[in-house]
Every structure is written in structure tokens, then in C-alpha cells.
Amino acid sequence: MQYTDSPVYxxxxxxxxxxxxxxxxxxLVFFGAVNVLQSQTPDSSAIQEEDYSQYESVTFTDVSARxxxxxxxxxxxxxxxxxxxxxMQAPYSSVLSLPGDYSPDLKQGNDGESATATYxxxxxxxxxxxxxxxxxxxxxxxANVWDxxxxxxxxxxxxxxxxxxxxxxxxxxxxxxxxxxxFKPLGETTFLLFQxxxxxxxxxxxxDFQSLRYVRYSGAAIWGRRPHDRKQWGVGISRTYRVGExxxxxxxxxxxxxPNRRWGTEILFPARAQVRRTFNPRxxxxxxxxxxxxxxxxARLSTADRSWEVRRGELRARADYQRQLSGFVWLSVQIGxxxxxxxxxxxxxxxxxxxxxxxxxxxxxTMLNRLGGAPYFNIGVHLVxx
Amino acid sequence: xxxxxxxxxxxxxxxxxxxxxxxxTFKTAPITLVASGPLFEGSNTAQGDFSPNxxxxxxxxxxxxxxxxxxxxxxxxxxxxxxxxxxxxSEITLxxxxxxxxxxxxxxxxxxxxxxxxxxxxxxxxxxKIADLLQQNKMLLVADxxxxxxxxxxxxxxxxxxFLLTIKK
Amino acid sequence: xxxxILLAFLVFFSGIVTxxxxxxxxxxxxxxxxxxxxxxxxxxxIANKYYGKIVWLREPNxxxxxxxxxxxxxxxxxxxxxxxxxxRMLKDFVYANGEWNNGTIYDPESGSTYSCVIKAKDxxxxxxxxxxxxKALGRxxxxxxxxxx
Numbered sequence: 001m002q003y004t005d006s007p008v009y010x011x012x013x014x015x016x017x018x019x020x021x022x023x024x025x026x027x028l029v030f031f032g033a034v035n036v037l038q039s040q041t042p043d044s045s046a047i048q049e050e051d052y053s054q055y056e057s058v059t060f061t062d063v064s065a066r067x068x069x070x071x072x073x074x075x076x077x078x079x080x081x082x083x084x085x086x087x088m089q090a091p092y093s094s095v096l097s098l099p100g101d102y103s104p105d106l107k108q109g110n111d112g113e114s115a116t117a118t119y120x121x122x123x124x125x126x127x128x129x130x131x132x133x134x135x136x137x138x139x140x141x142x143a144n145v146w147d148x149x150x151x152x153x154x155x156x157x158x159x160x161x162x163x164x165x166x167x168x169x170x171x172x173x174x175x176x177x178x179x180x181x182x183f184k185p186l187g188e189t190t191f192l193l194f195q196x197x198x199x200x201x202x203x204x205x206x207x208d209f210q211s212l213r214y215v216r217y218s219g220a221a222i223w224g225r226r227p228h229d230r231k232q233w234g235v236g237i238s239r240t241y242r243v244g245e246x247x248x249x250x251x252x253x254x255x256x257x258x259p260n261r262r263w264g265t266e267i268l269f270p271a272r273a274q275v276r277r278t279f280n281p282r283x284x285x286x287x288x289x290x291x292x293x294x295x296x297x298x299a300r301l302s303t304a305d306r307s308w309e310v311r312r313g314e315l316r317a318r319a320d321y322q323r324q325l326s327g328f329v330w331l332s333v334q335i336g337x338x339x340x341x342x343x344x345x346x347x348x349x350x351x352x353x354x355x356x357x358x359x360x361x362x363x364x365x366t367m368l369n370r371l372g373g374a375p376y377f378n379i380g381v382h383l384v385x386x
Numbered sequence: 387x388x389x390x391x392x393x394x395x396x397x398x399x400x401x402x403x404x405x406x407x408x409x410x411t412f413k414t415a416p417i418t419l420v421a422s423g424p425l426f427e428g429s430n431t432a433q434g435d436f437s438p439n440x441x442x443x444x445x446x447x448x449x450x451x452x453x454x455x456x457x458x459x460x461x462x463x464x465x466x467x468x469x470x471x472x473x474x475x476s477e478i479t480l481x482x483x484x485x486x487x488x489x490x491x492x493x494x495x496x497x498x499x500x501x502x503x504x505x506x507x508x509x510x511x512x513x514x515k516i517a518d519l520l521q522q523n524k525m526l527l528v529a530d531x532x533x534x535x536x537x538x539x540x541x542x543x544x545x546x547x548x549f550l551l552t553i554k555k
Numbered sequence: 556x557x558x559x560i561l562l563a564f565l566v567f568f569s570g571i572v573t574x575x576x577x578x579x580x581x582x583x584x585x586x587x588x589x590x591x592x593x594x595x596x597x598x599x600x601i602a603n604k605y606y607g608k609i610v611w612l613r614e615p616n617x618x619x620x621x622x623x624x625x626x627x628x629x630x631x632x633x634x635x636x637x638x639x640x641x642x643r644m645l646k647d648f649v650y651a652n653g654e655w656n657n658g659t660i661y662d663p664e665s666g667s668t669y670s671c672v673i674k675a676k677d678x679x680x681x682x683x684x685x686x687x688x689x690k691a692l693g694r695x696x697x698x699x700x701x702x703x704x
Contacts, residue, residue, distance in 0.1 A: 406583075477636075488646065489606070489643070512630065512631040526601065526602055549577060
């Protein structure tokens, strides 16, 4: 009998001697048993095909399982995990008022400082990580750091001016924030969306950090429907600083992709509204606007009992071209016009407590400032989400 | 200065000569692909395997097995046993895989021309890990065959793959 | 004789242990539906790895052409004629330590392939996590096992 290098032979060698035939048969019985069991596992070499027409009519094996709508629709611009951008505005005129009591109805205050901003810009870093990502809930946490530096020239200062231009030139403005998003599908077509953020904005530096008393909170709650894979809409309410000061306004979400998959919209009105042109899934253009703003505490102007805050709100009309660079790394280039919505100053109580002026409040501004419009440019590199 | 320039030029020539490479074609023996019946209308999986023995092939050519720098699949020919088999198929997608190498989609034919038993598939422009696949003991061919209607029997085809090997001199 | 019986038992039980591990991995095999319900995926085993193939699409035809959907977003232009029905969107999963890893998932909507790990929450539920580089940078989709009526 010739033994080959088979498992049987190896097993017999282990026993130390060659095995007499009856014992060998005993072994065969055991191996046979193993082989019978093995033959019950799916055969990897010959796949059992099934009738595809059967897949039309199926049920969940777990009867309690439900389907939920996705937070996305077709062709939306990609969500970003990590984003690093540089933002820059072209020169514009800056006219800051003398301090005083200015009614919100007034168009301009008494001029105190005027200059030309030759540089306004800086880096913007943001990260957004999914903490819980399931069918029935999606929870993301994010953080962002924005730095804005200013350079001014041709400064003219009137008597009594507070010197905000020089403070901005010397210290710039920055925002650090944390944000969270919760997407809660209620079923196959309805969902709830919550967004919240806490931002600390001002002329602070890391060495001269601002008290967390001045953290500003904003948020939105939206109820929506996703009737199909190309449309998602919703209505809700938001607390926002997008125009510089706190406001409570209704919001309307409308994300849509046309049947030809070339056109669409990405709208969260009034924060932003954009028309999308999809060249292919790795290459798209958004045209529209975005409101951008925060309330920046100016430590150098604030006193023991008054916190001076620049209510900076900008409307950015823009074209935003986004394309895949490689794999999950994308590039975005924005070119647009920055229109000054507000650069006014409020002097709040030093406990950091906000007040609500809204569209109808008559609380006066401490400074009523005017910035000229300016072209702006933003270039960013992003790691995008699956 | 002239001497330095000449030296640099020689160095450059030397480097180019060192990295010079040649290409040769490696054609497999016919590989039988089988999808075991009964088969149903829609996508079915036909499989076959073969041992590339690329080291032996290179040695036959007087080349060291380690000289294989890169490989790309150049051509995939498929022969179907009869026109019945050909008429049944609407599309074919071919993939290569091995135990240690991920599955690579390498060729497609959509649509399959009616009645033709000798088919040439379109080969992928972007190819990865083909050299790695060739260096495995066993390579697996997986063809996703979209059938127009049910077939009680097995579906069979014979594939011949042609690779272009880049050899380090 | 005692030694032989002992050895035989050892061989027998080691076979069963191997088989059990294989069995545990094979519970991935079957028919699954992603959370969006847009497709149904049949997971099968080829050699020692697991692969998932799209077997049903809610919208099988391209609304623009009326023809069956193709992989038109593939970055490789030469592979854009591959039909989506029958497409292997899950590839090369290996079962180890209670999960299926080393695999990839393909998103036909974007033409992107992601690293992927699969965990079975129970016999009828899979957590399919596609990620970019590290697992933390990813998104999990829950797939449910379905059966033909």
C-alpha cells in the first residue's frame, strides 16, 4: 500500500506505527462522519443559483424589521468628514460709526473710522464624525475652527472713535464651535432632523482665551418627507446667528434631483439656497447663496459691565465647484460676492446674556457699521463620507 | 564643468539602462468555466480555476521569476460550445481572484452578439494586482453570466487569457 | 487501541470545531436588503471568501434610457457597460473573530469603493460599515435578512 501525503497518512504517522486495517476502518468511519457534516455546508465551488424572479416578492425574516428613509437623496454634494479651506475677500471699504444709540431703523451712524480692508481671510478647519450611524438614527458630532485676519490701510479716525479697526487689524476674529446633527427617520418617507451648535466667537487667542460665558447656541428642528430617492423636503424652526444676531425663523428644506440626474437643488432656506449641476458623481457645480454669521465678542472694547459684540452677518452669492481629487479627497473652489448684511455692534450685559431683537425689536445698536461688498474666494480640500 | 555634466549624463544613462524593461506575452491554456444547472434567468455565476505557473513560464524564457515587474490583461477570448449557449446570454462580466488577492473585475461584454460562439471581451483600462494574481498557485475565474431564460443543464465556456508581462532586465 | 480511539475522537472533534467556525461565517450567506430598500443582495461564498451580488433593484431600468441600469459611474470608462443587476457590490470578505472583514463595498450611485467590515447583530441583521481609511470615518448601514415568500 502506497501512502501519499494525505491527512489520513499524517494521522497514522502521529500514532507512531502503521495501523492495522480494522483500526484504519474505524478512523475512516470518523473521517466519514466529518465529511458528511462538511458536505452540509454551502459548496464554494458550485453556487446554487436561484430564480431571480423570486426576489421580487420577499419578506423580512425578522417580522419586526422596518424600512427607514435614508438621510440622503441622489447626487447631493458629498458630506465632509474633515475639511480644510482658505477663505479670502478682495479689498473693500470699511466705515465704522462712533459709539452711540442707533435705532435699528437708521441706515447709518455717525462715521468714526474709515479704512480700506486690504486683506480679510484665513483658514477654516472643520470635522464631522458620525457617532451613531444606524438605519433608525444617525447622530453626528462636529467641530470647527475659523480664523479671520484683517489688514487695513488708509485709516481715518474721528475723535471719539473706539478703534475697532486697529483691534481687528491686530487681533483678527475667530470662531471655535461644536455641533451635532441627529437624523431620525420615522418611517420610509418621513423624518425629523435636529441640528445644534455652540460657538465661541471673538477676538481671542489661545493664550488669551475667551470665557465660555459667551458661547452662543443655535439650532434647528425640521420635520420632513422623502417621497422618493430624488426629493427631500421639510419645514421647521431655527434659532440662528446667521445674520449676526440671534433670531428665530422658520426654515424650509428642499433637496431635489431632476429625473435626468443633471440638475438639482440644495436648499435650507433662508440659510442657503443652491442650484446643483452634476457633471458626473465626481464633479459638480453649485450656484446660489449662503448666509454666514456669528456674534463676535471684542475683548479690547468690553468693560467690566458691558460686552461689546460685533454682529457679523454676510450674504455670500457664489459659484461652488467641487470635484474628486483622488479617492475620498475632494477639492472645492468657491468664487462669489460677499455682501455685508450686518457688522453692527451691540453692547450686552457682561454676564453674556443675549437679547432678542428679531425683525421688529427696537433695541438700539451701539455702533452702526457699513462694509462695502467684495468679491471673495475660497479653496478647500475635504475628506468626504461614504 | 564639462566633466561634471558628462558624468551626470553617464549616470543618467546608467540609471535608465538599469531600469530598462521588456515586455512579453503570456497566454493561458484554455480554462473551462462552468455554472452548474439548473440555471435561472438573470445573473448566474460560472467558475473555473487554473495555475498560472508564471515562475516556470519565465524560467522557460530564460528569465528569473523575480524579474516580473508588472502585468496587464490584454485580451480575453471566450468560446461557447454552441450557438444555443451564446443565444442564451445577454452579458458576461469576468473577474479574477485568488486566496491572497482581492477579486478584480477585468473584462465585460455587453451585449453578447447573438449567435456568436467566439467572443472577445472588452478588457478593463484600470487594472490592479494582476502581477500578484499571476504569482499565486491558483487563480480563480468568476464569470457573471446574465441569462435571458432558464437553463436546465450546466452552462459552459472556455476562456483564454492573454497577459502582457513587463520584465525587469 | 485506547490511543487510537483517543486520536480518532480528537480528529473528529477538531473537524467539528473547524466546521463550527466555518458555519459561523456562513451565516452571512443568504438574501439581504439594505436599509434604503432600493436593492436586494445575495451573499454567497466563493473559495473561502464572501461576495454579495445585487439580485434585485427597485428601479431596474435607467429612467433616461429605459434600458437596464449599468454601472455608469464607474471611474473606469471601459467598465461602464457592466449591468447593475448581478453586480458584485460586496467583495472579498473573510470571516475572523466574529466579523467579516478585509472586504470592500461598492456604491454604484457614486462609483466609489469603500473598505468595509460586516458584523452580524443577530441571525437576521447585519451592520455593514463602509469607511475611509479608519473605521471611525465611516457610515453603518443595517441590512435585514429577507426570504422569498
